[in-house]
Each structure stands twice: as structure tokens, then as C-alpha cells.
Amino acid sequence: MQKLLSACFVAFLSLQSLTAQTSNAIVGGTITDDSGARLPAVNVTATNTRTGISTNANTNTDGIYTFPSLQPGVYSFSASLPGFITQSIRDVVLGSTQERINFKLSTASETQASLATGASSVSNVLSEDLINRLPLVGNDAMSLLDSLPGIVQEDDYFLGLLRSFGGLGQITVHTTRDGVVVSDARSNLGAFATTVLLPDWVGEIRLVLSPADAEAGTGNAQVRIQTRSGTNQYSGSAIWNIRNSALNANTWTTNKTSATPDWYNNHEYAVAFGGPIVKNRTFFYALWDQQFNYQRILTPGTDPSLLSAPAANALTTPARNGIFRYYERWFPGNALTVTNPNGQNPTTASVDLAGNPVAPLTNPDGSAYTGGLRCLSVFGNVKFDGTPFTSADCPGGSAVTTATPWDSRRPVADPTGYIRKIIEKMPLPNYFGFGDGLNRAQHRWIQRTRGSQGIEVLVGRNLLTDRKQLNLKIDDNISRNHRLNVGWTLERNDSMSELPTWPGALGYPTKRRPQVLTAGLTSSLSSTLLNEGRFGIRLQDATIIPPWESEELKARFKRVGEVPFSSERKLMSTVHTDAQRHSVFVFTKGAPDVLLDVTVQLRLLGADPPDVPPEDLVELPDLGSAFNDQLVWQALVAEL
Numbered sequence: 001m002q003k004l005l006s007a008c009f010v011a012f013l014s015l016q017s018l019t020a021q022t023s024n025a026i027v028g029g030t031i032t033d034d035s036g037a038r039l040p041a042v043n044v045t046a047t048n049t050r051t052g053i054s055t056n057a058n059t060n061t062d063g064i065y066t067f068p069s070l071q072p073g074v075y076s077f078s079a080s081l082p083g084f085i086t087q088s089i090r091d092v093v094l095g096s097t098q099e100r101i102n103f104k105l106s107t108a109s110e111t112q113a114s115l116a117t118g119a120s121s122v123s124n125v126l127s128e129d130l131i132n133r134l135p136l137v138g139n140d141a142m143s144l145l146d147s148l149p150g151i152v153q154e155d156d157y158f159l160g161l162l163r164s165f166g167g168l169g170q171i172t173v174h175t176t177r178d179g180v181v182v183s184d185a186r187s188n189l190g191a192f193a194t195t196v197l198l199p200d201w202v203g204e205i206r207l208v209l210s211p212a213d214a215e216a217g218t219g220n221a222q223v224r225i226q227t228r229s230g231t232n233q234y235s236g237s238a239i240w241n242i243r244n245s246a247l248n249a250n251t252w253t254t255n256k257t258s259a260t261p262d263w264y265n266n267h268e269y270a271v272a273f274g275g276p277i278v279k280n281r282t283f284f285y286a287l288w289d290q291q292f293n294y295q296r297i298l299t300p301g302t303d304p305s306l307l308s309a310p311a312a313n314a315l316t317t318p319a320r321n322g323i324f325r326y327y328e329r330w331f332p333g334n335a336l337t338v339t340n341p342n343g344q345n346p347t348t349a350s351v352d353l354a355g356n357p358v359a360p361l362t363n364p365d366g367s368a369y370t371g372g373l374r375c376l377s378v379f380g381n382v383k384f385d386g387t388p389f390t391s392a393d394c395p396g397g398s399a400v401t402t403a404t405p406w407d408s409r410r411p412v413a414d415p416t417g418y419i420r421k422i423i424e425k426m427p428l429p430n431y432f433g434f435g436d437g438l439n440r441a442q443h444r445w446i447q448r449t450r451g452s453q454g455i456e457v458l459v460g461r462n463l464l465t466d467r468k469q470l471n472l473k474i475d476d477n478i479s480r481n482h483r484l485n486v487g488w489t490l491e492r493n494d495s496m497s498e499l500p501t502w503p504g505a506l507g508y509p510t511k512r513r514p515q516v517l518t519a520g521l522t523s524s525l526s527s528t529l530l531n532e533g534r535f536g537i538r539l540q541d542a543t544i545i546p547p548w549e550s551e552e553l554k555a556r557f558k559r560v561g562e563v564p565f566s567s568e569r570k571l572m573s574t575v576h577t578d579a580q581r582h583s584v585f586v587f588t589k590g591a592p593d594v595l596l597d598v599t600v601q602l603r604l605l606g607a608d609p610p611d612v613p614p615e616d617l618v619e620l621p622d623l624g625s626a627f628n629d630q631l632v633w634q635a636l637v638a639e640l
Contacts, residue, residue: 023179023226024522024532025094028066029102031059031079038063039105042081048073049091050231052280053477057527068530069522070094071475071483072203072226079103095125095204096224124148126205128228138463139241139268141197141205145223150209163191165209165221177225178487178518180536184459191223194514194538195491196463200237200272201287201471203228227487227518229475230283234275241268263296266464277474287471293464293495297447312443312501314429316355318375319439322384322413323393326350326438328371330360334437341366351437355429357396373397380405384413384423427502445503451495457510458542465493465512481524490515497544506547513541556580570594 031042042059050073059065072095080086084105092101126134126148131141145151145163152164163170173191175183182194204226243266250261274285318325326332332350333339339348339360346364351357360369375394380402383389391399405411413419429441456462473487493512500507517537524530547553557576563586565572571590578584 023072023096023176023224023520024069025072025096026066026068026098027070027077027094027101028064028098029100030063031065031081031103031105032063033084034104034106039081039084042079042103042105044103045078045080046070047076047078049076050074050233051229051276051283051475051477052232055480055524060527066527068524068527069483069532071229071485072096073229077101079105081105083107093127095127096206096226097125124150124207124209126202126207128203131199131202131205136199137243139196139198139270140463141199141202142191142193145191145205145207148207150207150221165191165207168221173221173223175223175225177516178227178485178536179520179532179534180516180518180538182225182516182536182538184540192460193225194460194516194540195489196289196467196469197225198270198287198289198469198471200239200270201227201489227471227473228274228285229473229485230274230276230285232276232279232283234273236271236273238271239269241270242266243268264464265294267292268467280477282474282476284475285471285473287469289467289469289471291465291467293451293466295449295452295464297449297499312427312445312503313435314426314441314443315423316429316439316441318393320384320423320426321393322378323375323389324378324439325357325373325375325394325397327357327360327373329363330371332436332438334433334435334441336433337437349437351432351441353432355432355437355441357438374400376400376406378406379410379412380407382412384420386412425502425505443502447499447503449496449499449507451493451510453495453497453499453510457493457495457497458512458544460493460512460514460540460542465495467494468492483522485518485520487518488516506553508547509545509550511541511543511545513539515539560584565590 027046031039031044033039038059040059040061040063042063042065044057044059044065044067045054046057046067047054048071051071053071055067055070057065057067073093075092075094076088076090077092078086078088084107087103087105089101092099126141126144131144134144134147136144146153150165163173165173170191173183174181175191175193177193182192184192184194202225204224206222206224206226208222208224243264245261245264248261268289268291270287270289272285272287274283276283327348327350329346330350331345331347333347335349335351335353337347337349340346341348341364348360349358350360357373359373360371362369363371373394373396375397376399377383377389377393379389381389381404383393389399389401391401393399427443427445429435429443431442431444434440434442451457451465452462454462457465469489469491471487471489473485476484478484491512491514493514495510496507497510498508515537516539519535521533522530523532556579558579559574559576561575563569563571563573563575569590571588571594573586573588575584575586
């Protein structure tokens with residue numbers, strides 16, 4: 001029974017070799033004499049010129065030899081047989097493919113050798129030499145695939161840049177690294193390496209077009225990545241790559257609209273080193289890469305074409321105090337409004353680009369304008385700050401007053417002080433080409449950030465982030481017939497998403513933590529039997545962290561106590577200290593009717609705050625996760 005299980009296991013391994021994600025080279029051929037007769041028992045030696053590892057094979061009775069698995073690299077081959085002149089061929093570059101090298105041995109001085117590719121599929125190769133010589137923007141070797149025939153790019157409105165491979169959509173593409181799958185089927189990214197594929201980490205990239213070889217596994221088209229290995233010589237490299245938007249050529253769109261592109265400055269350095277651990281047997285290769293990405297989204301000023309700049313809707317100064325302004329018989333419009341006298345709400349520009357009121361030239365019916373600027377308080381006879389509303393609050397116009405509130409349900413402003421705090425954090429408008437101009441406009445500003453934002457950062461397609469990456473590979477030739485390799489990449493990407501629209505507010509830290517581990521054991525049991533085992537782990541952890549859960553805020557606002565929820569109190573509170581302002585306060589959530597009665601207070605404390613009674617602590621209302629998300633944290637906590 002034990003022998004039967006062993007036989008089944010060997011057979012299973014043999015069958016598995018047909019569908020394994022092979023990443024080694026297969027070399028074979030025939031050896032003949034001058035007359036064309038095939039020669040048996042010829043010794044063929046394959047030597048990796050970089051590692052010094054030699055592998056031998058003998059021709060069979062039909063004059064055929066096979067190397068079922070050779071590590072990709074640069075090789076020299078020699079064929080020798082007593083009575084014949086030894087023949088050699090040098091500088092043969094092997095990748096993850098099949099090669100055929102035929103020898104003709106002679107007893108005279110003339111010898112011949114021929115080299116041919118024997119793969120059954122159509123493929124194109126980016127060798128290590130090509131990857132190093134081709135121009136590359138962004139330092140991601142995967143972008144060089146676009147230089148190969150068989151790939152067509154198209155720009156999808158929703159999904160961005162897509163590729164087709166040999167006429168097939170990118171969903172059919174299978175990507176492997178050292179024989180292990182690294183494709184991202186969930187996000188349908190096509191040719192994808194999970195981590196940034198640095199040029200110094202790549203030994204070869206092979207694009208296999210349909211039909212794919214059976215040993216490559218699934219997928220109509222395949223991208224096979226072979227990582228670099230150490231050699232018998234210690235060697236290293238260092239690069240420093242700078243990308244600044246000031247050096248970029250303008251695009252057709254921005255040139256046509258006279259828009260100013262957003263500014264960015266990207267610094268990247270990489271250090272690589274490799275060599276032997278045990279000469280002629282065990283080798284290592286290590287690569288460290290770090291990138292710093294700085295971005296500024298430029299303020300557009302008065303240029304209406306730059307609508308992508310950060311802009312915050314903001315109330316004008318009178319509107320902040322509850323005063324609504326308008327011109328009689330017209331609906332107010334911003335400085336760029338085109339006059340429309342038709343409909344129930346005829347609209348015309350009511351301000352200039354500096355925010356100054358501008359009276360209409362005509363009435364909606366075309367007659368000369370005889371009206372004027374009107375102002376009213378939404379609270380009737382008082383303003384938002386509680387002071388009386390008078391004609392002095394409407395310079396250049398007439399105040400519309402009333403002895404009683406317009407709305408009996410809203411006689412005064414929010415008594416809790418919460419809305420007042422929001423308005424205090426709101427920036428003043430500086431762009432009046434938006435809103436109605438008189439009451440609502442925009443605040444536009446220069447926003448500085450680290451890294452890009454959006455879904456493409458989370459899935460790994462946008463590489464403009466703060467990045468750290470460590471790569472390590474070890475190759476061990478256990479014996480002449482057994483070889484082990486292990487590769488590992490750990491990457492850390494950090495950027496900022498959901499950028500705030502108000503200056504000084506909080507964004508959402510975005511973190512992506514991919515890593516890839518590959519391991520392979522190759523055993524050449526005979527010239528016709530090869531066992532190849534592969535193991536791999538691909539992890540891609542990505543998250544957007546709410547500001548209130550960020551490590552920075554947790555460190556600043558340390559929790560020192562809490563009051564649990566109770567049916568009597570109907571509230572839950574946590575007590576925190578502010579390390580920057582040496583203050584203590586409470587975050588509270590609970591029943592809305594109870595929260596509305598909370599009094600907002602503040603007591604400044606020393607560096608070591610003692611126990612404080614609840615009435616001396618700030619209690620900020622929590623009006624629900626969505627409201628709290630955008631207003632409480634972004635507008636209030638940033639300044640507490």
C-alpha cells in the first residue's frame with residue numbers, strides 16, 4: 001500500500017508539471033556528426049556565467065538531450081565526446097521559455113551550432129537589458145508592456161486606461177511572478193503585479209499571446225514576470241529619481257483651456273545589492289525603494305475653467321449673521337451669471353468678481369431698473385448674534401424689518417451654540433463666480449497634500465503615494481538536480497483621501513499594504529521527468545481611516561475616562577485630554593432631545609489634568625455618523 005501511494009504521488013507530481021506556473025527555461029536539441037548521424041552519450045554542459053552553476057546532460061540513443069529546468073540567465077553550452085572536437089556556444093540568454101540548441105560535432109576544425117526558440121505560443125520579451133535601456137516614467141516596469149506588439153490601449157470614461165491583449169480584454173490576462181499568480185481578479189486590473197514592479201527587481205517580463213502554453217495555466221494571454229537573482233559577484237546600484245510637474249509638457253486640454261495643471265513633486269530613491277552567500281551555490285538579492293510624493297492643488301482664482309481646485313461653499317459676511325440680500329424683481333446670481341429674464345425666477349448677476357453688489361440695468365421686462373437692494377433677517381427683528389436688526393445692517397440698500405419673527409418656530413439662532421461654532425470655522429468667500437454671489441459664494445485655496453486620492457490608490461493603479469518597498473530573493477542550488485528559490489516583497493503606501501474642503505480641517509488617511517511571497521522547488525529527476533512545486537501568498541490590505549480613528553488623533557486626544565450609557569442619563573461620554581492645548585473635554589452621544597440641552601463649556605487645565613466634575617467639561621453634540629463625519633470632526637476637532 002505504501003508503494004502504491006508513493007507511485008501515485010510521483011505520478012501526481014509528473015502530471016502537475018504539465019500545468020505548473022513554470023518560470024524556468026527548458027533547453028533541448030540534437031547532436032549529430034558530419035554525416036548527419038545522431039550521436040549518443042554526448043556530454044552537454046550548461047553553465048550560468050553569472051552564478052557559475054553548471055548542469056550536465058547526456059544524449060540518448062537517438063542523439064537527443066534535454067535540460068528540463070534551467071534558471072533564467074546568461075549561459076554557455078558545450079558538447080563533448082571522445083574522438084570529436086568539443087564545441088561551445090556562449091552568451092545564450094535564457095528566459096522562462098523553451099529553447100532548442102543543436103550541435104554538429106566534427107573530427108575536423110569546423111563545428112556548427114544552431115539556436116532556435118521552440119515555444120508553441122507567440123510571445124514577446126522584455127529582457128533585463130531592455131528594461132534597463134528603455135525610457136521609463138514612474139519607475140514601474142509594468143508600464144513597459146505598452147511598448148510590446150499585441151497590446152492596444154483605450155481610455156474608458158469610468159475605469160480609466162484599459163488594455164487589450166491580442167484582441168482580448170484585460171479580464172482574460174493571467175499575470176504570474178516567479179510562477180505564482182499575482183493577478184487581481186476582483187478589481188479586473190488585467191496585467192497587474194500587486195506591488196510596484198521596480199526595474200531593478202525584474203529579470204524578465206514575457207508577454208504570451210493566445211494560444212498560451214499549457215504549462216502556463218489559465219488565461220488566454222499571460223504576463224510572466226521573472227524576478228532578478230544574485231550572482232557570484234557582489235554588485236549593487238543606487239538611483240535617485242525626481243519628477244516635478246514644472247518639467248512636464250502641457251497637455252492638449254489644459255493648453256486649450258489655458259488651465260494651470262496641479263503641482264506635484266515626486267522624489268524616489270532605490271538601493272540594490274546582491275551576491276553570493278555560498279559561492280557557486282547560494283545567492284541573495286535585496287532591493288529597497290522609498291518614494292516621497294508632495295502635491296498642491298492650485299487655487300483657480302477667477303478662472304472658471306479650473307473647477308477641479310478645492311473649493312468650499314461659504315456664506316458671505318451678512319449671510320453669516322442671518323441676513324439675506326436680493327435685488328427687487330430679480331433672483332440673485334453670481335458674477336458669471338448670464339441674465340435670464342424669463343420664468344418665475346428671472347436671474348441676473350448681482351455681484352462683481354470682488355463680491356461687491358451690482359444693481360441690474362433693467363427690469364425683467366426690459367424697462368429701466370427702478371428697484372434697489374433689499375435685506376432681511378431670517379430671524380425677523382434680530383440677527384444671528386442676537387443683536388437687533390436695523391437699517392444699518394443693509395448698506396447701499398433698504399432693510400425689510402418686522403416686529404415679530406418670520407418663523408414662530410425659529411425666533412432666534414441655535415441656542416446650543418453648535419451652529420455658531422460651525423460658522424466660526426467656515427472660511428470667508430474669495431470667489432464670487434459661484435452660488436448666488438450676494439449670500440453664498442466659494443472659498444478657493446491652495447491645498448497641500450501627500451499622495452493622490454481615489455479608488456485607483458486603493459487598488460494600486462495610482463502610484464503617486466508615499467511608498468516604502470522592500471524586496472528580497474534567495475536562490476539555493478541544493479544539488480545539481482534540486483533548486484530552491486524564495487522571493488518576498490513588502491510594500492507600504494500612504495496618502496490622504498477625502499480631502500477637506502475647508503482649510504485646517506481633517507482628511508482621511510489612506511493606507512495600502514500589499515505583499516507577495518513566492519517559493520519554488522524544482523527537481524530534475526531525469527531528462528524526461530521534472531517535478532516543480534510552487535507556493536505563493538498574495539496579500540492586498542487597503543483601508544481609508546476616518547479621522548477620529550487615526551493614530552495621530554488617538555495620540556493627541558488621549559482617553560482618560562468614560563461615563564457609560566444609562567437609561568436615566570440617556571448619554572454615553574468619553575473624557576479626553578488634548579496634549580497640544582492642555583485642555584480636557586468630553587465627547588458625548590445619545591438621545592437627540594437630551595443632547596440639545598447640553599451646555600457647551602470649556603475649562604483649561606495644566607499638563608497633568610486632575611479629576612474634573614462633568615459640569616466643567618466640554619460636551620460636543622454628536623448628531624449621527626454622517627453629520628459628525630463632515631462637520632463635528634472636520635470643523636471642530638481640528639482646532640480643539
